Amino acid sequence: MSEDKASQTKERAHRQYPAAMVNITNRCTLRCKHCFIYRDGNPNNPKGEMSTSLMVSKLSELQRRHDIQNMLWMGGEPLLRPDVLHEGTKLFPRNIVTTNGTKDLIDLPNCTYVISVDGPPEYNDSIRGKGSFNRIMRTLSRVPEQFKPIVMCQCCVTAKNEDLLEELVESLKLTRAQGMTFTFYVPPKDDESGLSWGSLERRDRAVREVMSLKQVYPEFIWNKGRSLELMLSPNSKSVTDNCPSMKLVMPLYLEGDEFVRPYCCYGNDVDCDLCGAWVVFYLAAKLEEGTFADIELA
Ligand SMILES: C[S@@+](CC[C@H](N)C(=O)[O-])C[C@H]1O[C@@H](n2cnc3c(N)ncnc32)[C@H](O)[C@@H]1O
Numbered sequence: 001m002s003e004d005k006a007s008q009t010k011e012r013a014h015r016q017y018p019a020a021m022v023n024i025t026n027r028c029t030l031r032c033k034h035c036f037i038y039r040d041g042n043p044n045n046p047k048g049e050m051s052t053s054l055m056v057s058k059l060s061e062l063q064r065r066h067d068i069q070n071m072l073w074m075g076g077e078p079l080l081r082p083d084v085l086h087e088g089t090k091l092f093p094r095n096i097v098t099t100n101g102t103k104d105l106i107d108l109p110n111c112t113y114v115i116s117v118d119g120p121p122e123y124n125d126s127i128r129g130k131g132s133f134n135r136i137m138r139t140l141s142r143v144p145e146q147f148k149p150i151v152m153c154q155c156c157v158t159a160k161n162e163d164l165l166e167e168l169v170e171s172l173k174l175t176r177a178q179g180m181t182f183t184f185y186v187p188p189k190d191d192e193s194g195l196s197w198g199s200l201e202r203r204d205r206a207v208r209e210v211m212s213l214k215q216v217y218p219e220f221i222w223n224k225g226r227s228l229e230l231m232l233s234p235n236s237k238s239v240t241d242n243c244p245s246m247k248l249v250m251p252l253y254l255e256g257d258e259f260v261r262p263y264c265c266y267g268n269d270v271d272c273d274l275c276g277a278w279v280v281f282y283l284a285a286k287l288e289e290g291t292f293a294d295i296e297l298a
């Protein structure tokens with residue numbers, strides 16, 4: 001290894017990360033068409049997963065070493081490992097659990113739940129699987145009255161649902177969700193899914209649609225206005241060329257008894273130029289405000 005690379009690796013091993021994302025299981029109750037986790041070349045083997053006690057002790061050590069304040073709990077489906085969530089969320093001041101809504105939510109400390117739902121029933125089910133929209137609505141309807149965590153939803157915008165977003169907002173407003181964000185599809189290189197716009201200019205229409213929805217539903221849509229502006233084609237590349245998520249969010253994927261770090265939170269094979277990840281543009285807007293020191297993802 002060159003001296004430069006060795007010192008970069010050493011620096012990454014010890015520096016502070018305000019946030020991390022961790023896949024606590026590679027198992028899932030769904031197989032969504034857009035999912036970056038199950039792409040070839042990413043650590044995603046569902047067999048032989050780390051025990052709960054080992055996982056919690058590794059996360060505790062990482063929290064201390066990097067002073068991690070925000071933990072994003074993901075998978076696969078993180079609610080398939082409730083023991084990890086019960087113990088692990090005690091380690092971090094702020095927790096975000098992103099779930100597919102097929103399992104009941106559990107009460108956790110200092111926690112926000114993000115329930116993924118990708119459009120009105122027909123579109124959602126074409127991506128997330130038959131019956132998944134109704135399962136999400138059922139989970140939302142079963143959130144107890146006195147539930148402590150914040151409950152919100154997230155929709156992944158693609159070239160195929162960009163005209164269906166208002167219909168989704170209208171139906172989510174009738175549920176227990178307190179708000180929602182839109183994230184935009186992160187394609188692999190040479191994407192052939194048909195979900196990508198293929199260029200930033202073609203994506204602009206969808207970004208502008210979310211901007212206008214935010215005018216209509218300012219309380220319910222939680223994307224920051226500036227984050228959306230930064231996502232427009234004249235600005236986006238200057239953000240992704242210098243990706244703030246790479247610097248501030250440590251990705252931890254599960255590989256048997258180890259956590260491994262892929263290229264970024266979205267795995268190894270990503271097309272950064274077309275990345276529309278909510279977290280990237282949220283952090284870019286926060287950095288512009290100079291509020292790096294108090295980055296709070298939950
Ligand atoms: C990988 S999932 C893991 C947690 C859980 N299984 C779920 O679906 O919410 C985390 C989030 O990433 C989103 N996602 C998956 N693939 C994506 C992609 N290619 N681009 C942008 N977001 C994506 C999902 O819709 C979900 O909101």
Ligand code: SF4
Pocket residue numbers: 028029030031032035036037075076077100
């Ligand atoms: S539910 Fe989440 S982890 Fe599972 S396939 Fe869908 S996006 Fe991926």
Ligand code: SF4
Pocket residue numbers: 186240243244245246263264265266270271272273275276277280
């Ligand atoms: S794909 Fe997105 S999150 Fe990953 S490094 Fe590229 S710009 Fe950052």
